[in-house]
Amino acid sequence: MTVLAIETSCDETAVAILRGGDDHSHELLASEVASQVAAHEKFGGIVPEVASRNHLIYAPRLLDRATRAAKIDLSKVDAFAATSGPGLASSLMVGASIAKGLAIGFGKPYLAINHLEGHLLSPFFRGADGGEQIKPNVSLIVSGGHTMSVLVRGLADYQLIGSTVDDAAGEAFDKVAKMLGLGYPGGPEIEKRARGGDPNRFDLPRSMPDSENFSFSGLKTAVRYLLPKIEERRLTQTPYRLDAGVLADLCASFQQAVIDVLVSKVIVAAKKYHVDLVALSGGVSCNQELRRQLHEACSRKGFEFKSAELWLCTDNAAMIAFAALLRLQAGFKSKVTEEIDPNLALV
Numbered sequence: 001m002t003v004l005a006i007e008t009s010c011d012e013t014a015v016a017i018l019r020g021g022d023d024h025s026h027e028l029l030a031s032e033v034a035s036q037v038a039a040h041e042k043f044g045g046i047v048p049e050v051a052s053r054n055h056l057i058y059a060p061r062l063l064d065r066a067t068r069a070a071k072i073d074l075s076k077v078d079a080f081a082a083t084s085g086p087g088l089a090s091s092l093m094v095g096a097s098i099a100k101g102l103a104i105g106f107g108k109p110y111l112a113i114n115h116l117e118g119h120l121l122s123p124f125f126r127g128a129d130g131g132e133q134i135k136p137n138v139s140l141i142v143s144g145g146h147t148m149s150v151l152v153r154g155l156a157d158y159q160l161i162g163s164t165v166d167d168a169a170g171e172a173f174d175k176v177a178k179m180l181g182l183g184y185p186g187g188p189e190i191e192k193r194a195r196g197g198d199p200n201r202f203d204l205p206r207s208m209p210d211s212e213n214f215s216f217s218g219l220k221t222a223v224r225y226l227l228p229k230i231e232e233r234r235l236t237q238t239p240y241r242l243d244a245g246v247l248a249d250l251c252a253s254f255q256q257a258v259i260d261v262l263v264s265k266v267i268v269a270a271k272k273y274h275v276d277l278v279a280l281s282g283g284v285s286c287n288q289e290l291r292r293q294l295h296e297a298c299s300r301k302g303f304e305f306k307s308a309e310l311w312l313c314t315d316n317a318a319m320i321a322f323a324a325l326l327r328l329q330a331g332f333k334s335k336v337t338e339e340i341d342p343n344l345a346l347v
């Protein structure tokens with residue numbers, strides 16, 4: 001069974017082609033991603049109109065490139081899938097319309113895939129090495145748009161444990177990076193500066209310690225109030241330009257505050273819901289310190305730990321194709337009349 005998936009929920013245009021075997025194995029035939037970071041960088045965030053226009057330009061090119069890389073004719077694809085939400089409406093429409101058109105044109109099934117399910121299943125993606133069954137797990141999805149913990153009982157059997165009541169973890173990274181005059185996206189910039197910094201130098205809050213939900217806007221505000229108090233500030237500068245050592249300590253302290261909250265909450269949830277496995281996915285899971293510390297905490301507490309491979313953490317179509325393949329094999333299909341939903345919930 002061969003699935004072609006298109007991902008256009010935000011600012012990455014992506015197309016992937018995945019072939020599934022009978023024994024849960026899968027082989028990735030093509031995975032193309034066109035990043036729009038450069039187009040949005042100068043605005044310090046994503047501009048929806050710019051994103052959708054770029055999707056319109058890139059999607060047909062990536063379709064062409066992916067089919068050539070996979071050496072497959074579109075008529076030989078067994079199902080077409082697209083991310084149907086959550087995301088930017090005008091971006092989602094581009095990918096979904098193309099996938100629906102292909103499904104109608106070639107008389108094949110269409111699958112509307114929830115972007116969050118793509119992230120959620122991505123730790124189980126193992127490419128040509130053979131697949132794995134989706135084992136029950138507590139899954140932490142941390143991206144620019146979402147921060148949530150989910151109890152996964154199996155495919156399409158999910159229970160939301162907690163989610164952010166304000167900013168997503170990645171959003172906090174991006175906003176703090178902007179305050180510090182660093183580039184966009186902020187996560188990799190902060191991670192880079194944090195290396196060698198002292199994570200205990202600045203005392204930043206760990207919000208809502210007794211809740212299953214997350215909150216990161218207080219942390220972001222704490223950084224904002226801290227900045228004027230740091231001696232090295234030059235009064236008229238915005239954004240602040242800090243001495244490299246102070247910047248490293250501040251980035252490390254901020255990063256550690258985010259990690260502490262994520263690790264402690266996911267461990268509490270894994271104990272409460274009696275799972276053996278903790279899974280990690282989403283753009284923020286590129287962060288090596290988060291991966292290392294969560295892995296260590298899981299080992300200490302006796303949980304298996306599985307994180308999405310690095311190239312699968314940020315937005316891509318391989319994870320959407322993987323979710324579509326598993327759903328197709330389990331007998332799910334969507335109607336081509338199914339509309340995109342910018343606020344689509346996972347459960």
Ligand code: KG4
Nearest residue numbers: 143144145170185187188283284287314315
């Ligand atoms: O999953 P993703 O590509 O897009 C969404 O679905 O949101 O996640 C993008 C987010 C951005 O906020 C970015 O700053 C963050 O992931 N990110 C990181 C790192 N790499 C990307 N955050 C922390 N550390 C990183 N190394």
Ligand code: ZN
Nearest residue numbers: 119143314315
């Ligand atoms: Zn994402």
